[in-house]
Structures are given as C-alpha cells and as structure tokens.
Amino acid sequence: MGGGFWPKGTANQYVFNSGLQVAGVIGGIRSENPWAGDTASAMFLNFRGNHHGEQVRPIYNSTDPDDVANWPAAAYVPDQPNEADNLFHPALRGRLAASEGDVWWLTWDGNPLLSVDRLHPLGVLVEQRGMAWNTPSGNQDVIYFTHTIYNITSTRAADYVGVRPAMREILLEKAREFQELNNAASGFTLPPEGYPITDMHVAFAADMDIGDFRSDYASVNLPFALGYAYLHDFSQPDDWTFDAEIFAPPFFPGAGIGGIKYLQSPRDSLGREVGVTVLGAFSSDLNQDPASSVQLYRYLTGRPDPAVGDPPCNAGDPKLTHICFINKGPPGDMRFFQATGPLTLPPGGFESVVVAYVFAAPVAAADCAVGCDVTPGDPTILGDAARMAAGVNPIDSITGYRGFADRNGDGRVEQSEFEVVPGSLLGKALVAQAIFDNGFVLSSTAPEAPDFFLIPGPNQVSVLWTPSATETAGDPSFGLVNQPTSSGGTPNLMFDPNYRQFDVEGYRIYRGRVDTPSELRLIAQFDYANTFMVDWRGQVNPGPGCAPELGINTVTVVDGDTTFGCRVPFDSLIPGVAPTVSDTHPLVGPVVQVKLAPEGRQALATGAAIIVRSDTAGTGAASGCLAAAGPNREQCALRDSGVPFAYVDRGVRNDLRYFYTVTAFDVNSLQSGPASLESPRITKAVTPASAASNLETSTTTAVSLVGRGTILDTAVATPGLDSATGRFDGPFPPATGFEFGLVELVQALLPASGSVTVSLDSLQLGSAYENGAGEPGTPAIYFLTASTGSSTSQVQIPVLQDQAAARTSNSTYLEAVSVEEASARRFGGREGFRLHGRLDLELPGNYYTSAWGRGCVNRAAGFAAAGTTGCEYNGARWFDGPSPQRNETKSDPQGAHPPASATPGPTLDLDNAGELTAVATIQMPLAYETAEAGYRAIEGVLGGAQRAADFNLFWGSDGRIDSVVDVTHNVAVPFDSLRLAGSWGVLNQAATAAPGAFDGRPGVLTSMDFTCVEPLRSFAAVQGSYPCPAPAYTLSRLAAPGPIAIWDQAATNATTAAVRPGAGFALYVSGNVTIFELTSGLPAAGTVWSLRTYVGAISGGRGAAGDRGPYTFTPAPRPLTAVGVELRLDYQAVNRVVAATENDLSRVHTVPDPYYVTNAFERTTESKVIQFVNLPADCLIRIYSSSGILVALLEHHSTTFGGSERWNVLNRNDQVVASGIYFYHIEAGDARRVGRFVVVNFAR
Structure with missing residues (x-):
C-alpha cells in the first residue's frame, strides 16, 4: 500500500x-x-x-x-x-x-x-x-x-x-x-x-508507482544527480485530478513526474561532489532485487557480475556512463536505485547525504501530448555537451530542458548551466538545490511557533503565549537578501531592500473541535502597533503612476499643484547597487504590495503602470487567514491592536473538548515571498469545566499614581477659578489621562500578592501640524519602564494629538506579572510566561493644552460657557512661590490680550503671564491672542509636554537654577540642554549668537529663537514658517541676562521689535515658553518662582478684549506627561482548595439527566459520556444500581481546580449499563452526599 x-x-x-x-x-x-x-x-x-x-x-x-x-x-x-x-x-x-x-x-x-x-x-x-x-x-x-x-x-x-x-x-x-x-x-x-x-x-532506492504501476519508466539526469520515474504515456489514471494552476501551459494535464535528487553527495579527490555514481532501473517482474550484501555491494559500486547471476548492464560501462540498466523495452513496475560514493567512515565518524523528492507536471513538447509513448531514450546524452547540442531525448524536454551553455568554460556540463522551464522537474530541482545551498534558509521564512498553554474555566478558556523566538532572532532569510552584492562582488539576484529582519507582526488564535489544522477557525488576531515597512522601490500601496523600474513617475498637475506618481523620488534600479531613497508605510489597514515588473506590473501605452498581481498582508490569498476566519473576516485586518499575550475565549461550553493553537504571523516583502507567512498550527487540547466547589478565589487590585515614593491623590477636586479675578485658588490635582490594569485577570496564575510599576522615563515631542492643517501630524512618544520584581522592560507609547478639540489616545501592553513555574506547569505551561498589563495614555486636543486662542476663535466646547461672551484670557501664570504655600497674586493675569483673531491686534501690555518680584515683563506667545495664527504650529509641538501642575523653580547663586520641581506630581523636572521635552532649560542671548535664526538678530534674544532649538528646528511644520538654518541652539542651567525683544502680532515683528529696557532671558518648562525682562539683577539664592499650568479652557474675564463675563473654567482630562512619575498596580489574590463540606457537595449533579441514548459530549456513536459537575477538587464517586450493586468507581483528582468528571457509562466489566435509575455516592474528606440520575439506553 x-x-x-x-x-x-x-x-x-x-x-x-x-x-x-x-x-x-x-x-x-x-x-x-x-x-x-x-x-x-x-x-x-x-x-x-x-x-x-x-x-x-x-x-x-x-x-x-x-x-x-x-x-x-x-x-x-x-x-x-x-x-x-x-x-x-x-x-x-x-x-x-x-x-x-x-x-x-x-x-x-x-x-x-x-x-x-x-x-x-x-x-x-x-x-x-x-x-x-x-x-x-x-x-x-x-x-x-x-x-x-x-x-x-x-x-x-x-x-x-x-x-x-x-x-x-x-x-x-x-x-x-x-x-x-x-x-x-x-x-x-x-x-x-x-x-x-x-x-x-x-543508494537511495525507490519504487515510484505512478498511475498504473505496471506502465512506468525510470531514467536519470546525471548532471542534476536526479533519478525519476513517469507513466509512459502521461495519461490520466482513474480518479486522478489535475490542479489547473500546476498543470497549466507550458505544462499539460497528464500524470506528472516524480524524482529523487542528490543535493549533497560525497566528494572526489578534487573536492567535487560525485553525484550519482551508478543508477540501475529494473522492473520488479525480472526479480533483479539484490539478494545478499555482496550482490548489493556489486550493484552499488557498478561492478555487477553476470557470472554469479547479476543482470548485465545495458548502458555501457557503469564506471564511465554511471548507468547500469535502463529499461528500453515495454514499460513495467519500475524500481530504481541511485548510488553515490565511495565513503570511508572511521569508528565514530559520520557523513551526510541529502536528497529531495521532487514532483512536477510534464512540460508540453512538440513531439508529445497526452497519449504519447515516451521511452527513456539514451540518458547518457545529458552530460556530453556535443551530443546535447545535436538534440536531447524527448523525455528531457518534458522534464524541463531548454538548453545548455558552458558559462564557466571548464568543459564540464553542470546543472547550473542548464536553461530550464520554471516549475518543471528540472526547474524545481534547481530551486531545491538553491535552498540547500543556502543552508535550508528560504528567501522568505515563516516565524517560529510561539509556546502557549491553556487554562480551563467555567464556559471559558484562557490562552497564554510567549513571543515567537523569531522576534529576537530575526528572520533567517534576511542575511540572504539584505546585501546588493554577493560575497564575490557580483549582483545579488535575491537582493530585496524592502525585506524586514524583524518581521513578526502579530499572533492568531484558532479553535476547533478536532485537531486537524485545516478545521480550526480563527477566533482572535492581535498585531503590534506602530510598526512600519520601509519601501525602497515603490512596491507598497502602489499606484498606476509609480513604477521606478519601468521609469514611471507620472506627473499630474491639478489647479497648478504638481503631484508626482511616486511619493518620493525613488532611485533607478541598478543591479548590485543599494537604493538611497525610501518611503515609510505604517502597517495598519490594507497594506498592498506588488512585485517588480514584469511579474507584478507592466507599462501601458498611456505611460501608466498596470498591476498584474498583488497581495495584501493579512488578507491576501497567501496568508490563508480569510479562509480560517469565516464570517469574522475583519479579524484578519491589521489594526494596530497591540499584543496582550493572553486571551480569554468565552465562546465555549463546559465539558466539551476543544483544540487551540496560537500562531505567529509576519509581514514582509512580497518580492521575496508571500506578503505574510504564518507559523505551523500546533494544537493543544482543553476541556472547560466549572471550578471545583471547594475552591476559594478572590482578587483585589488598586492603581496608584506615585511621585518620589509618595502616593498622589488624583481624586482631589479641581481648584476653583475666581470669577472676578481670574486667579485659581490652588494647584491642580495630578494627571487623570491614563488607564492601567491587567489585560486578562487569569485568576489561577496570580501569586498571592505583588505589584507592577510603570515609570515615565522621558518623552519625545511630536508635531500636530506636521502634515498640514486638517491632516494627522506626527505623534509625541512617551518612553516608560515597567518593573515587577527583578524584571524590567521598556515600552513606548506614541500619541498623536489632535489639532483641535478631540481627545486621542494610544496604548501598549507590557510585562506585568511573572507566572510562577508551579502554577504554569499545573496547566501544561512552563517558566517564562507572563501576564501582561495594558497602559492607555490620553491627550486632549491641542485647544486645551496650548492653542487656547484657536480654540477660542472656533468657539470649541468649554470656550463658550454660559454667561460669557468671549474666551481671550487663557494662559499659564507665574507667581512668587513656593506653591502650594503661596498662590497667584495678579488679577486678570491675561488681561492684556486683545480680541482673539488669526491676525490679532497689538498687545497694549506685553506682560501676559502673571507677576514676579523684580520682573518687569513676563510674556508667553499665544497664537490668535498675542501672535499670528501660524504660531499654532509651535503650539502643536509643545502640547505633547503640557501638563496641569504647579512648578517650583529654585534659584541658586549667580543665576544658577538649582532645580525645578513639579509640586503636583512630586517629581523633579529633568534638565535637558539639547531638546524641548518634558524638561526645563534656559535660553540665553549668548546661546543665540550664531546667525541664522528667524528673527535675524544674533545680538538680541526673542522667543522666536526657540525655533532653533530641537525638535522645533527639525519639524517641517515649524521650519516652513519660521526657518532656522543656524546650528542648533542649546539650553543652560544658568540664566545670563542679555538684550531681549518682545514681539506681538506678526512673527516678523520679532525682527524689528524694540530692545527692552531691562535685560532678560527665556525659559522652557515642559511645554511652556516664557521670556522674562528683569527690573534689576537676577533673583537672590533661595528665591522660588512658581508656574501654574492647566489643561482645559477659560471663558469670560475682563481686560483689553473687553468684559466677557465671569471667569469660568472647563477642565479637560489631565495628561500623564510628568517625567519621573510612576503608576503602581498592587494586587492580592487567593487561590486555595479548602476542605469540602456537605454544602459544597449539594450542587453536584449529572449532565445530562436523564441520559437518553446520546448527547453532545460524545464524539462517536461508540463512546458514551455522562458528566458529574460541581465536584470538589478531590473525591470518590461510587455509582450504584437501584438494587444497590456497585456499578463503577470513579476517582476525581483535578490538578487544575476543575469540578467535572467523565463517566463512560460502562460498568466494571466494561459493558454499557442498562436503562434504569442509578445512585451516586460522593465522598470528599468528611463530607458525603447521595444523589440519583436516570439512564435510557437502547437494548443490546
């Protein structure tokens, strides 16, 4: 068989x-x-x-x-x-x-x-x-x-x-x-x-019965070291089917060819592989199989001896032809052996031979169609270049031969010098050889399967998994395709600059009632957030106007706007030369890829490109996801969901057996293989069940915000805003714009107690306007460290702030609780698994963090409170500290603001940010209030660092600022000399002496000099309006007063505004830019300045814009931007089995009751199942007939805290019990209970 x-x-x-x-x-x-x-x-x-x-x-x-x-x-x-x-x-x-x-x-x-x-x-x-x-x-x-x-x-x-x-x-x-x-x-x-x-x-010997086994031939291609067999006329045997994709032209729908190829064989004295040293093809009818060791040795060495009964060779001297016998008569039941050698193995020595089974459709040849009768001919022709030039055997053409050229000029016929039909027997043999030569690394490799285990629960199954090893090791194919040239300097034909080394994109969870992989159904998919594919050749999300390899970069002119077909000016494709220009595509939503021309796209006469064949990551045919998802097709889409490494499936029923698998899937370059590959589906079985009746479980969790070891009170009320003066009556409470908790509370795995902390280490500002008004910009990125016990991990959360009023958020999963090895092993797991937490960070719209003027102009929510007619008087304010011991003193702190406008009028009093002793003027530029509308591009950057907080700035001697402390969050604000972030720093006039700033005044400090400080200096949205070609300016801990100018209205006024009478400096504090004009010298050592910032909107107030009614404050969620603050999650869990009581046993019963012939628990008609449910973790179940005869004894000992036990409805003699009333007796420690149930069976 x-x-x-x-x-x-x-x-x-x-x-x-x-x-x-x-x-x-x-x-x-x-x-x-x-x-x-x-x-x-x-x-x-x-x-x-x-x-x-x-x-x-x-x-x-x-x-x-x-x-x-x-x-x-x-x-x-x-x-x-x-x-x-x-x-x-x-x-x-x-x-x-x-x-x-x-x-x-x-x-x-x-x-x-x-x-x-x-x-x-x-x-x-x-x-x-x-x-x-x-x-x-x-x-x-x-x-x-x-x-x-x-x-x-x-x-x-x-x-x-x-x-x-x-x-x-x-x-x-x-x-x-x-x-x-x-x-x-x-x-x-x-x-x-x-x-x-x-x-x-x-020797590799084979009996290749193809179709009618009595009608086959066998032959060999010696340069390929390939023996093969085929049905002599390539007809279609009964019940055979031919896949149209495999057997389409240039192939024909006939019985295919099966071969065995040596990929590695012993080497001769010159170091060359010997390949097939002798092949013999015999019909089983001739009974020529070797009958002894000696005869086998003669066969394999090519030295048969007819004198002792060996069949004679018919293809010349095997030492020369490497062929002993080829059937040239009628076809038959062919067997062939292909030998290689010689080898010498010393004691303990070893050698390897490598073979490939290769199967292919027959290639249509001029002298053969279905029904032709093709003999092996003379296989010695292959290997003799002169004879090959005169013509090869018909079967050679059918296996894919198309020509030969001695490319290296060594006079030897080598397989690499053959021209073959792709997809033919010879074509696939070359593919196999290339894969072996690459160490079995493919041009595209699927990820390794992740480890996982299953935890049964009441009508649910918890699935936990670990990252695939490929996440850290990378795709093994990357080394083959990432260099434009080979080690010898020639172009690498496999070069693919789009190929991703770390390509694991996410994980899929499948469930089924049987363990056949094809029968499993996708129930969940998770993909990493904020992943990207770098495109170097216009192959990702392509359009008809972009095909660099075809020279297509269509220019479209619409209303005077010139738009190129390619989003970036890709390089021309030159073999062996790495490209230099790339485009980045986020891996979310449909990600379509196309191969290079001509396979993937071709040029049209119109000058555009037509896509011939494409693939969509995740949902493309090659991924196989849609077929497994069934009606839940949306699961296959890339959604940036994040990966929790835990999932609770609540779509199951108790006491039914299910099979699960967790797979890793990747997204990679279509040029080298499918756009997405998936790891093998390795299944594990589980049966959900009710918990043991004597299992006690409970969990409590609490999340705290912590600053320098002190728990912060986030429930404190928002400070009141004096309706007459516009002064807040105290500092704001800590941040609220976050959510933190465990992803899935897998109760059975939690230790008795523990905690998880997440600290905000730093942040990187984004740019809300980076891609223009109304278009999403670039996100701010928050860098955090998660700690639990001795384990730490780093995560980052990008959050893209809305330009207007909408809240935005993003989240990440982080390692939270290390699962104890004993708990994991209870459910078939091992050490190394972790429960994950999820952290969500939220940013309110830019209107509420920085761009109050634009929010006011647009009458956004909170800017038009009842009883008010305007909202110009927004902004942070300075006062003599320290806070909270002291409070704001200036009434109407932003009363100098004119009516809000995209082109505001002059500010009668440039002092718009509170008051400080010995400070003449404090100004914060605000778009639509003191500055032109374009200044909102800067506010769109600073909003990612804004927070609602009071800051105390402690002055040291000689103008040195000792520290800045966020009083609200009880953390020190870090100093940063190079970048604006969640930090502080002084900008002095001396630091702006390099020419090139927007204000064109190296001898005078203005607030526009901040556009020369990173990251404002690098954002296109800022530099497009306020360019700074100068070297980046740096910030200092030391305030060195110098000439300053304070401008308003148009930013160009910064180039001409009068130098202020007093010297000054500028200061950045976590999203806030302030310029100070001093009345005399610097503050004395020990002086404390305080800054109060808020997140929300003020409407009403009075000042230069008029009386707008009573001051009214509308709060917005306070973002977590205080660098150094910690989130801490504390948990306590109880998982213990206690002594069973009679009350615990009172809930025990059978399912079904009555048992009527069969039920859903039974997988076959021969297996019968009755479930006992709500059992304690350990007990004995005795089943009696109504006459008191012991029918069966069941021992229930659940290591997984389960409360179900299965009875096969057989008595102690392995016979199916008869219909009737049965009694059960439960014994669990000192507790006892008797119950009954009914069985109805067919008579046998």
Missing part, C-alpha cells in the same frame, strides 16, 4: 516505497577483527521484504503537539562542533524545526537478529530529518531529507568527540549495545575500538 501522493489533497499516488541502502567493506585485519574484510550491508529498504533497520527513536513530527511537547534534545536542528559538518544555516541551528513541518527519527542496523540476506550487521546508525515548506514558488512540491550515517562500532567516547553532545550520548549507548548483541550472537569478540567501514556506497 503506497503512501506518496501529489499534489497535496489528491489521491494521485506517485511513491509506493523508498529508502536507504548501504554497503561497504569492513576494515582492519582478521587477527584483530573477526569481521575484517567482510562485505556487509544495511538494507533499510529491501524490496524483498527483509529489512535490516530497527527503530532507535520513533518518528517525531514538529506539527504534532504531543511530539513537540516531548521533543528530544537530539532532534533540534543540529549545530555540529565542526563547521564543515553543518548542513544548516546558523540562523536555523538550535531551532526545534528547520521547516514548516519537520520529521526526525533514528534507525540502525545493529541487531544481529535482522540479518536475512547478510552475514551480520554493518554497524551504522542513521539520523534522518525530513523537511517541507509551502513557499517559495516551486518548493511546495519538494520534500527534503538529510541522512547522516554514523559508524557506531566503537565504544570509546573519544571517537565521538566530533558529534554534538545530545547525539553523542545516543551513539555511545547504541555502540555498547552493538558490541554486546553481536559478540553474544557471533561468539566472537569485536574490537572495542570498532572498525572502519571502507569503500562504502549509499
């Missing part, structure tokens, strides 16, 4: 059986080794049926969850001590699997009882690994096998030093067993140091 079917999902059989055959001569001298000189073999495949192989380790499958849970150390992708022995790319070594589906097993020939057709064992152990992928194109139809053959005849550990440790122990164990078994069986004593195996030849 065969087992090799292709394509996947069809009943088209190609392989009946196949396997290894090994033969060689035992070395040594007879006096020291009784087997010396013997010809021995190991026929792991023996067509006569007497196989010599025996299992050492069973087959492990990386897609089988049970196998993965018990994966042997030796089965991980090898990392051999000697680099020359490594078959795998360094990025794959140490991984559980090298492909999307690995199989691994060990077999040996050392059992002397398995010696039919031989005198005794050869003494080898073979490590075998099979691999398969679904990508790239052509590779779906290839299966790879590595065969590493070890000489295990020596019991000396030193002989195995070249073997990796995990494998070494197995080899030594089998070596000792080999010696013991064979010494006992033979009566001889083999040398404990073993013996070499010389002149060893290895």
Whole structure:
C-alpha cells in the first residue's frame, strides 16, 4: 500500500516505497577483527521484504503537539562542533524545526537478529530529518531529507568527540549495545575500538508507482544527480485530478513526474561532489532485487557480475556512463536505485547525504501530448555537451530542458548551466538545490511557533503565549537578501531592500473541535502597533503612476499643484547597487504590495503602470487567514491592536473538548515571498469545566499614581477659578489621562500578592501640524519602564494629538506579572510566561493644552460657557512661590490680550503671564491672542509636554537654577540642554549668537529663537514658517541676562521689535515658553518662582478684549506627561482548595439527566459520556444500581481546580449499563452526599 501522493489533497499516488541502502567493506585485519574484510550491508529498504533497520527513536513530527511537547534534545536542528559538518544555516541551528513541518527519527542496523540476506550487521546508525515548506514558488512540491550515517562500532567516547553532545550520548549507548548483541550472537569478540567501514556506497532506492504501476519508466539526469520515474504515456489514471494552476501551459494535464535528487553527495579527490555514481532501473517482474550484501555491494559500486547471476548492464560501462540498466523495452513496475560514493567512515565518524523528492507536471513538447509513448531514450546524452547540442531525448524536454551553455568554460556540463522551464522537474530541482545551498534558509521564512498553554474555566478558556523566538532572532532569510552584492562582488539576484529582519507582526488564535489544522477557525488576531515597512522601490500601496523600474513617475498637475506618481523620488534600479531613497508605510489597514515588473506590473501605452498581481498582508490569498476566519473576516485586518499575550475565549461550553493553537504571523516583502507567512498550527487540547466547589478565589487590585515614593491623590477636586479675578485658588490635582490594569485577570496564575510599576522615563515631542492643517501630524512618544520584581522592560507609547478639540489616545501592553513555574506547569505551561498589563495614555486636543486662542476663535466646547461672551484670557501664570504655600497674586493675569483673531491686534501690555518680584515683563506667545495664527504650529509641538501642575523653580547663586520641581506630581523636572521635552532649560542671548535664526538678530534674544532649538528646528511644520538654518541652539542651567525683544502680532515683528529696557532671558518648562525682562539683577539664592499650568479652557474675564463675563473654567482630562512619575498596580489574590463540606457537595449533579441514548459530549456513536459537575477538587464517586450493586468507581483528582468528571457509562466489566435509575455516592474528606440520575439506553 503506497503512501506518496501529489499534489497535496489528491489521491494521485506517485511513491509506493523508498529508502536507504548501504554497503561497504569492513576494515582492519582478521587477527584483530573477526569481521575484517567482510562485505556487509544495511538494507533499510529491501524490496524483498527483509529489512535490516530497527527503530532507535520513533518518528517525531514538529506539527504534532504531543511530539513537540516531548521533543528530544537530539532532534533540534543540529549545530555540529565542526563547521564543515553543518548542513544548516546558523540562523536555523538550535531551532526545534528547520521547516514548516519537520520529521526526525533514528534507525540502525545493529541487531544481529535482522540479518536475512547478510552475514551480520554493518554497524551504522542513521539520523534522518525530513523537511517541507509551502513557499517559495516551486518548493511546495519538494520534500527534503538529510541522512547522516554514523559508524557506531566503537565504544570509546573519544571517537565521538566530533558529534554534538545530545547525539553523542545516543551513539555511545547504541555502540555498547552493538558490541554486546553481536559478540553474544557471533561468539566472537569485536574490537572495542570498532572498525572502519571502507569503500562504502549509499543508494537511495525507490519504487515510484505512478498511475498504473505496471506502465512506468525510470531514467536519470546525471548532471542534476536526479533519478525519476513517469507513466509512459502521461495519461490520466482513474480518479486522478489535475490542479489547473500546476498543470497549466507550458505544462499539460497528464500524470506528472516524480524524482529523487542528490543535493549533497560525497566528494572526489578534487573536492567535487560525485553525484550519482551508478543508477540501475529494473522492473520488479525480472526479480533483479539484490539478494545478499555482496550482490548489493556489486550493484552499488557498478561492478555487477553476470557470472554469479547479476543482470548485465545495458548502458555501457557503469564506471564511465554511471548507468547500469535502463529499461528500453515495454514499460513495467519500475524500481530504481541511485548510488553515490565511495565513503570511508572511521569508528565514530559520520557523513551526510541529502536528497529531495521532487514532483512536477510534464512540460508540453512538440513531439508529445497526452497519449504519447515516451521511452527513456539514451540518458547518457545529458552530460556530453556535443551530443546535447545535436538534440536531447524527448523525455528531457518534458522534464524541463531548454538548453545548455558552458558559462564557466571548464568543459564540464553542470546543472547550473542548464536553461530550464520554471516549475518543471528540472526547474524545481534547481530551486531545491538553491535552498540547500543556502543552508535550508528560504528567501522568505515563516516565524517560529510561539509556546502557549491553556487554562480551563467555567464556559471559558484562557490562552497564554510567549513571543515567537523569531522576534529576537530575526528572520533567517534576511542575511540572504539584505546585501546588493554577493560575497564575490557580483549582483545579488535575491537582493530585496524592502525585506524586514524583524518581521513578526502579530499572533492568531484558532479553535476547533478536532485537531486537524485545516478545521480550526480563527477566533482572535492581535498585531503590534506602530510598526512600519520601509519601501525602497515603490512596491507598497502602489499606484498606476509609480513604477521606478519601468521609469514611471507620472506627473499630474491639478489647479497648478504638481503631484508626482511616486511619493518620493525613488532611485533607478541598478543591479548590485543599494537604493538611497525610501518611503515609510505604517502597517495598519490594507497594506498592498506588488512585485517588480514584469511579474507584478507592466507599462501601458498611456505611460501608466498596470498591476498584474498583488497581495495584501493579512488578507491576501497567501496568508490563508480569510479562509480560517469565516464570517469574522475583519479579524484578519491589521489594526494596530497591540499584543496582550493572553486571551480569554468565552465562546465555549463546559465539558466539551476543544483544540487551540496560537500562531505567529509576519509581514514582509512580497518580492521575496508571500506578503505574510504564518507559523505551523500546533494544537493543544482543553476541556472547560466549572471550578471545583471547594475552591476559594478572590482578587483585589488598586492603581496608584506615585511621585518620589509618595502616593498622589488624583481624586482631589479641581481648584476653583475666581470669577472676578481670574486667579485659581490652588494647584491642580495630578494627571487623570491614563488607564492601567491587567489585560486578562487569569485568576489561577496570580501569586498571592505583588505589584507592577510603570515609570515615565522621558518623552519625545511630536508635531500636530506636521502634515498640514486638517491632516494627522506626527505623534509625541512617551518612553516608560515597567518593573515587577527583578524584571524590567521598556515600552513606548506614541500619541498623536489632535489639532483641535478631540481627545486621542494610544496604548501598549507590557510585562506585568511573572507566572510562577508551579502554577504554569499545573496547566501544561512552563517558566517564562507572563501576564501582561495594558497602559492607555490620553491627550486632549491641542485647544486645551496650548492653542487656547484657536480654540477660542472656533468657539470649541468649554470656550463658550454660559454667561460669557468671549474666551481671550487663557494662559499659564507665574507667581512668587513656593506653591502650594503661596498662590497667584495678579488679577486678570491675561488681561492684556486683545480680541482673539488669526491676525490679532497689538498687545497694549506685553506682560501676559502673571507677576514676579523684580520682573518687569513676563510674556508667553499665544497664537490668535498675542501672535499670528501660524504660531499654532509651535503650539502643536509643545502640547505633547503640557501638563496641569504647579512648578517650583529654585534659584541658586549667580543665576544658577538649582532645580525645578513639579509640586503636583512630586517629581523633579529633568534638565535637558539639547531638546524641548518634558524638561526645563534656559535660553540665553549668548546661546543665540550664531546667525541664522528667524528673527535675524544674533545680538538680541526673542522667543522666536526657540525655533532653533530641537525638535522645533527639525519639524517641517515649524521650519516652513519660521526657518532656522543656524546650528542648533542649546539650553543652560544658568540664566545670563542679555538684550531681549518682545514681539506681538506678526512673527516678523520679532525682527524689528524694540530692545527692552531691562535685560532678560527665556525659559522652557515642559511645554511652556516664557521670556522674562528683569527690573534689576537676577533673583537672590533661595528665591522660588512658581508656574501654574492647566489643561482645559477659560471663558469670560475682563481686560483689553473687553468684559466677557465671569471667569469660568472647563477642565479637560489631565495628561500623564510628568517625567519621573510612576503608576503602581498592587494586587492580592487567593487561590486555595479548602476542605469540602456537605454544602459544597449539594450542587453536584449529572449532565445530562436523564441520559437518553446520546448527547453532545460524545464524539462517536461508540463512546458514551455522562458528566458529574460541581465536584470538589478531590473525591470518590461510587455509582450504584437501584438494587444497590456497585456499578463503577470513579476517582476525581483535578490538578487544575476543575469540578467535572467523565463517566463512560460502562460498568466494571466494561459493558454499557442498562436503562434504569442509578445512585451516586460522593465522598470528599468528611463530607458525603447521595444523589440519583436516570439512564435510557437502547437494548443490546
């Protein structure tokens, strides 16, 4: 019964059986080794049926969850001590699997009882690994096998030093067993140091039954080291189907070709691989299978002896032609072997051969269509350039041959010099060779599967997972595609600048009632927020006007505005040259990619490009997501949801068995493979159940805001605003614009108590107007550190502030609680899992943090309170401190403001920000109030650092500011000399002496000099109106008064405003720019200045703009921008099993009751199930008939705190119980209870 079917999902059989055959001569001298000189073999495949192989380790499958849970150390992708022995790319070594589906097993020939057709064992152990992928194109139809053959005849550990440790122990164990078994069986004593195996030849033998197994031919392509078989007329056998995508032109719908190719074989004295040293193809009808070790050795070495009954060769001298026998007569049941060698294995030595099974559709040829009868012809033509030039065999064309050119001029015919049909047998063979040559790293590689475990609960299942190892290791294919040239300096044909090294985009959770991966349904998808793809060739979200490789960058002129088809001026594509211009695309929403021309797009006569083939990340056909999502198609979209690493599925029912898997998916360049690949779906089973009736659980959590170790009171009322004076009566309470908590409260995993802290380390300002009015700008980024116990992690949250009144927010997930190993193992997990928290940060619109003037002009909410007619009198205010011991003293602190306007009138009094002793003028520029509307671009930057708080500025001696303290949040404000952020710093006139500032006055300080301080100096929205080509200005801790000018109305007035009578300086404090004119000298040491800022809107008031009614304040959420402040989450949990009571047992019952023939718990008609529910964690259940006979005894011991137990409705004799009334007796410690239930069964 065969087992090799292709394509996947069809009943088209190609392989009946196949396997290894090994033969060689035992070395040594007879006096020291009784087997010396013997010809021995190991026929792991023996067509006569007497196989010599025996299992050492069973087959492990990386897609089988049970196998993965018990994966042997030796089965991980090898990392051999000697680099020359490594078959795998360094990025794959140490991984559980090298492909999307690995199989691994060990077999040996050392059992002397398995010696039919031989005198005794050869003494080898073979490590075998099979691999398969679904990508790239052509590779779906290839299966790879590595065969590493070890000489295990020596019991000396030193002989195995070249073997990796995990494998070494197995080899030594089998070596000792080999010696013991064979010494006992033979009566001889083999040398404990073993013996070499010389002149060893290895063959891969196959019985490729394609279609009608009696009508096949077999042949070989020697330059490709490829033996293959095919149905002689390529007809369509009964019940066969042909996939139109595979068998479309240039192929035809006929039975395909199955081949086996050597990807690695032994090398000759010149270091060249020998490939196939001899091939023999025989019909089973001729009974020519080797009958002994000696005969097999003659076959594999190409030295058959007709005098002793060997079949003669018909293809010339095998030493020259490398072919012994080819069937040139009628087709038959063909078997072939393809041998390679010779090898010499010393004791403890090993060698590897690597093969690929390759399957392909037949290529349409001029002299063949379906129904043609094609013989192998003369396969010796291939390899002889002169004869190939005269024409090859028809079967060679059908396998994909299109020509040959000796490109390197060495006179040898090599596979790399063939011209082949892509997708043909030869085309796929070259793909397989390239993949092996790259160490089995593909041009695009799926992520490794994440580890996960399941926690059953009442009508729910909690799923916890860890990040895929690919998140830290990166995509192993990146090293193949990221350089424009190869190591030799030639262009790298695989170069793909769009390829992402760290490409894991998110995770998917699937659920099903069976463990078949294709039957699972997507129930949730999470993708990382704020990820991007950098596009260097116009391939992401493409339009018809942009195709750099075709020279297309269409210019469109609309109303005098010239718009190019490409968003950036991409470089021309030059092989071997890295591009220099890129465009960045956020990975959210539809992300469409196209391959380069001609495969992905082509030029039209109109000058535009037409997209021929594209793929959408996540929802494209290659991802497979839509098929698994069913009606929940929106789950497949990229939404920037963040990844919580925990999910609670509440769509399940108690006592039913479910299968889950968690996969990692990536987003990467379509040029190198599918836009998105997914890790294997490895399932785990779980049965949700009610909790044990004697389980006590409770959880309490509390979130605090902490400043320098002190818990802050966020519930304090907002200070009152005096309706007559416009003075606040005290400082504002701490921030409220956040939410912090555990993502999913997985009760069973929480320790008894603990805490998680998140501190705001720093912030980076964004620009609300960076992309123009009405368009989203760039976000401010808040950098935080999360700490729990000894574990810390860093996260960042970008928040894009709205230009107007809308609130905006963003969130991140962070590691919060380390799951105790004992708790994890209770549910099948391990150490290293963590429960995550979620932190949301919110920013109010820019109207409420900085752009009060624009909010006023637009009459936004809060700026037009009842009883008021205007809102010009907004702004922060300074006063003599310290706060809170002292308070504001100036009435109508912004009374100097004129009526709000995009072009405000002159400010009669430039003093608009409170009052301080010995300070003549305090001014804060405000758009629409004291400054032109364009100044809002600066306010759109500063709003990301604004907070509602009182600050105390402590003066030291000689103008030095000792510190600035945020009184509201009880944190010190950090000094920053280089950037405006959540910090403070002094801008002195001396720091602005470099020419180039917008005001053009290096000898005079104005507030416009701040546009030369980062990040204002780098934001296009600011520099477009207020350019500063000067070197960046820096801030100081020391105030050095110098000439200042204070401007109002148009910003250009900064270039001409009169120098003030008094000297001064400017100061930045967390989102607030102030310029001070002093009346005399600097404040004395010990002086405290206080600044009060708020977030919200003031309407009413009186001053230069008129009487607007009573001052009225409307608060807005106070953002968490105080650098240094901490959020702390404290939790307490109870998870304990107490002694069961009779009250606990009172809720026990059976489901269903009555039991009527069958129910939803039963998966087959043969299995019967009754559930006992609401049980304590440990108890005995005795079931009695109505006459008092004990029917069954169930022991319930739940390690997962479950309260359900299943009865198979069988009595103690394994018979289905009869219909009737049954009683159960529950015993749990000192508690007892009796209940009853009814069973109705069909009579049997």
